[in-house]
Amino acid sequence: MxxxxxxxxxxxxxxxxxxxxxxxxxxxxxxxxxxxxxxxxxxxxxxxxxxxxxxxxxxxxxxxxxxxxxxxxxxxxxxxxxxxxxxxxxxxxxxxxxxxxxxxxxxxxxxxxxxxxxxxxxxxxxxxxxxxxxxxxxxxxxxxxxxxxxxxxxxxxxxxxxxxxxxxxxxxxxxxxxxxxxxxxxxxxxxxxxxxxxxxxxxxxxxxxxxxxxxxxxxxxxxxxxxxxxxxxxxxxxxxxxxxxxxxxxxxxxxxxxxxAFLNINAEKMSKSKGNFLTAREATEKYGYRLLRYFFISQHYRTTLDFSEQNLAQAKGALTRLDEFVLDLDTRYEDNKNQEDTKKLKVEIVAKLDNDWDTPGAIASIFNFIRQQHTRGKSGKNVYRLFQELNQMFDFLDFGVPKIADGVQKLVDSREQLRKEKKFTEADDLRKKIAEMGYEIKDTAEGVKVNKI
Ligand SMILES: [Zn+2]
The missing domain is CATH 3.40.50.620 (HUPs)
Structure with a gap:
């Protein structure tokens, strides 16, 4: 490398x-x-x-x-x-x-x-x-x-x-x-x-x-x-x-x-006196961490980032395209024909990021890859594994935790945190609460899976 x-x-x-x-x-x-x-x-x-x-x-x-x-x-x-x-x-x-x-x-x-x-x-x-x-x-x-x-x-x-x-x-x-x-x-x-x-x-x-x-x-x-x-x-x-x-x-x-670089809001410097001030907490509640991570990482770190509804909507569109592709991956399917493509994508992403953390370039490579895969029919295990690996750093992809209500997802995240802290009794109480809301949790080798009961 x-x-x-x-x-x-x-x-x-x-x-x-x-x-x-x-x-x-x-x-x-x-x-x-x-x-x-x-x-x-x-x-x-x-x-x-x-x-x-x-x-x-x-x-x-x-x-x-x-x-x-x-x-x-x-x-x-x-x-x-x-x-x-x-x-x-x-x-x-x-x-x-x-x-x-x-x-x-x-x-x-x-x-x-x-x-x-x-x-x-x-x-x-x-x-x-x-x-x-x-x-x-x-x-x-x-x-x-x-x-x-x-x-x-x-x-x-x-x-x-x-x-x-x-x-x-x-x-x-x-x-x-x-x-x-x-x-x-x-x-x-x-x-x-x-x-x-x-x-x-x-x-x-x-x-x-x-x-x-x-x-x-x-x-x-x-x-x-x-x-x-x-x-x-x-x-x-x-x-x-x-x-x-x-x-x-x-x-x-x-x-x-x-x-x-700085973050501006609607092309203006953020300040309390201008009334365009937003806390991290408000933003995460409003937009969700995945969209915010995608938005921040998809911009080059040395370029001033403009936080605006329009730019966020654009990021959301891109993230949705990613989600659609990833959620559609069929992990039962051995897509060995994709092995070369996935290797190539990884090399390309590393080359981009090695060049002064060119995150916009790396993300563009992912979208090129997705376009290419669409022409090749079904994608499966190989692509899934690569995207999981990439997500160790990006952490904005969604791997088929089924679309569940926000409130439930929060409880699932809190339960994960409790388990990390080895507070198993409290974690189990949350599992019961989640079950009462109609969702079942399974802890698997790939992480926690949530399904509707
Ligand atoms: Zn300091």
């Missing part, structure tokens, strides 16, 4: 992918700040990374996919105060909701979620190293990174200055800073704010330091892939590079930086 290549924001080139160690891949994606529901843009970002990780695994790489959860931040403190609840309670609630939303979207590739507040000792240690090496300094309100001491600052984004448009820059304002864009590593807590008593003084971590403390804990000072949405390139990812490379003296922190 050929070589996987993809674009890295650091080199601004399409590069051949070579992990630091053999086929082991250490991969980190910035997780959510848990102060509100995940929105549809987050859903797109995480679905596209879920797909990439699944593809790496499909390709034989052994991926450790790590995601952080920012559970302490100005936004959380502010929202908790507005709601009159404790910050920890608020963060805990939205963390739970985030995990549910990811599960509902079938974004299941993450190996480990790491909460910022569980890494205070590691954060403290990293800030101490930066202070010791002269890259950080104390002011009256916190400890800051001195970007004047790190000449490589800006190498990822090509920028060193923030601007008013950086909606998520979260550039820390302080009168005592040496440079305008110096960022907080540690913030001394104001009265009433959450506080950790550490050697750095009573305070809480800055936003950027949690990522490098977490990735250093799992991967060490250098690793393979870091991902996130494009809005995180500056200053967040620039700050991560500065922190870790300054602390370790090793460069680069990360070999390959992958950034996924």
């Amino acid at each position: 050929d070589q996987l290549r993809f674009y890295s924001t650091l080199s601004k080139k399409i590069e051949a992918f070579k992990p630091i160690k053999d086929k082991k891949v250490n991969l980190f994606v910035c997780g959510p700040t848990v102060y509100d529901f995940a929105h549809i843009g987050n859903a797109k970002t995480y679905t596209q990374f879920d797909f990439m990780v699944r593809y790496l695994r499909f390709r034989g790489y052994e991926v450790f996919y790590l995601q952080n959860i920012t559970d302490i931040d100005d936004k959380i403190i502010k929202r908790a105060a507005e709601r009159g609840v404790g910050w920890k309670k608020l963060a805990g609630e939205f963390e739970q909701k985030y995990l549910e939303d990811m599960q509902a979207l079938h974004n299941t590739a993450v190996n480990q979620y790491a909460r910022a507040t569980d890494y205070i000792p590691q954060i403290t240690k990293q800030v101490k190293v930066l202070l010791g090496k002269g890259y950080a300094y104390k002011t009256s309100d916190g400890i800051y990174f001195d970007i004047g001491k790190f000449p490589d600052y800006g190498k990822l984004s090509g920028r060193t200055e923030g601007s008013r448009d950086d909606a998520v820059s979260r550039i820390d304002e302080s009168r005592d800073k040496k440079n305008k864009n110096d960022f907080a590593l540690w913030k001394f807590s104001k009265p009433g704010e959450p506080v950790w008593e550490t050697e750095l003084g009573a305070g809480r971590p800055g936003w950027h330091i949690e990522d490098t403390a977490i990735t250093e804990s799992f991967f060490g000072p250098q690793y393979d892939v870091h991902g996130g949405a494009v809005d995180l390139i500056f200053p967040h990812h620039e700050a991560e590079i500065a922190q870790m490379e300054a602390a370790s003296g090793l460069s680069p922190l990360v070999r390959y930086w992958i950034h996924v």
Whole structure:
């Protein structure tokens, strides 16, 4: 097989992918700040990374996919105060909701979620190293990174200055800073704010330091892939590079930086003030995870995606054509004549995806294949097996779980989840409930099958 290549924001080139160690891949994606529901843009970002990780695994790489959860931040403190609840309670609630939303979207590739507040000792240690090496300094309100001491600052984004448009820059304002864009590593807590008593003084971590403390804990000072949405390139990812490379003296922190493009709604930037805001949860309930996954994956990750009823209707049309083909496959039928075609399709899909994750190209290959198969009469087992294999990464195909009511499907999914968690009694209760609704469940080697009684 050929070589996987993809674009890295650091080199601004399409590069051949070579992990630091053999086929082991250490991969980190910035997780959510848990102060509100995940929105549809987050859903797109995480679905596209879920797909990439699944593809790496499909390709034989052994991926450790790590995601952080920012559970302490100005936004959380502010929202908790507005709601009159404790910050920890608020963060805990939205963390739970985030995990549910990811599960509902079938974004299941993450190996480990790491909460910022569980890494205070590691954060403290990293800030101490930066202070010791002269890259950080104390002011009256916190400890800051001195970007004047790190000449490589800006190498990822090509920028060193923030601007008013950086909606998520979260550039820390302080009168005592040496440079305008110096960022907080540690913030001394104001009265009433959450506080950790550490050697750095009573305070809480800055936003950027949690990522490098977490990735250093799992991967060490250098690793393979870091991902996130494009809005995180500056200053967040620039700050991560500065922190870790300054602390370790090793460069680069990360070999390959992958950034996924934005999602617009009806060609406009999504924002609460424009009233075009949609949560991941609302969208999944309205459209179903299969259509959303198909829609997100069928677009190239570096192209801005326009979320509109028209585009969704088009995606739905395409998904229906796929469904009709897959549901029509007769698995009792040995279609050996198709062996060559299926092999060819797999090679073609891998070639497309190896080329900077060309998902639109890969999906076009599937549709060409379907057109070709229609001219050859009945398709059976071989094609079925290949599509099942492909679905390990796409996860938007429907294999003949009979068309059942949405409410029933939800119960079936919940039961599957319970079984995974080995809660068999609760799972069995759901099976009975599903039976009362007129459906019978069978657990088979190929997965769960649902039939009308
Ligand atoms: Zn991050």
